[in-house]
Amino acid sequence: MARCGWRARTSPNTWNNHAPKRKRKLLLHRLQITKLARGIEAKGYTIVPLSLYFKDGRVKAEIALARGKKEFDKRQALREEQDKREALRAMRYANMRH
Numbered sequence: 001m002a003r004c005g006w007r008a009r010t011s012p013n014t015w016n017n018h019a020p021k022r023k024r025k026l027l028l029h030r031l032q033i034t035k036l037a038r039g040i041e042a043k044g045y046t047i048v049p050l051s052l053y054f055k056d057g058r059v060k061a062e063i064a065l066a067r068g069k070k071e072f073d074k075r076q077a078l079r080e081e082q083d084k085r086e087a088l089r090a091m092r093y094a095n096m097r098h
Contacts, residue, residue, distance in 0.1 A: 024059070039065040 028036075039045050050062040069077070 026061070026063075036063075036065065044068055 036047060040047065044067045045065050046068065047063050048066040050064055052059060052061050054060070
């Protein structure tokens with residue numbers, strides 16, 4: 001897991017702190033690694049960490065293959081968010097007048 005930043009804890013114990021930018025091994029079976037590698041080679045896919053947690057002194061990471069949004073999907077999502085904001089603003093303004 002290269003370039004995965006870990007925020008240092010603010011505890012006074014130095015044994016519990018972790019190096020924030022050090023490379024970490026991702027322990028998987030060979031078939032899982034090849035499946036992920038094939039997925040990454042496909043256009044637009046990447047590995048995304050879903051959650052990170054500590055268990056028995058080790059860091060566990062749940063990961064998944066995900067596809068990024070296309071440019072037109074992003075524009076449509078932004079337009080929908082803007083429409084929702086405008087509708088809420090209009091409803092608030094209408095409620096204030098009554």
